[in-house]
Amino acid sequence: MTAVALALGGLVGFSAAPAAADPPGGTLRNVYSDGQFCNSYGSEGVRAGLWSRYYCEYRQYTPNAPGFYFLWSFAS
Numbered sequence: 001m002t003a004v005a006l007a008l009g010g011l012v013g014f015s016a017a018p019a020a021a022d023p024p025g026g027t028l029r030n031v032y033s034d035g036q037f038c039n040s041y042g043s044e045g046v047r048a049g050l051w052s053r054y055y056c057e058y059r060q061y062t063p064n065a066p067g068f069y070f071l072w073s074f075a076s
Helices: 002-015 035-047
Strands: 027-032 053-059 068-074
Touching: 027 035, 035 053, 035 068
Parallel strands: none
Antiparallel strands: 027 068, 053 068
């Protein structure tokens, strides 16, 4: 459990500095370890009118590291 907390804590700092390959015009909303939850939250944001569309992007930075889902939202 401690390892998970440390991993997520490190991820918060990372997510504040988007990489060069980030989708143009997108706003990073959150990072998830589960794709279903990412899509659920993205869909709810569209239904609630918080954004017009979203994209859940899977990234795995090294072959042995866990992958994460980045929730991007778009205004129009």
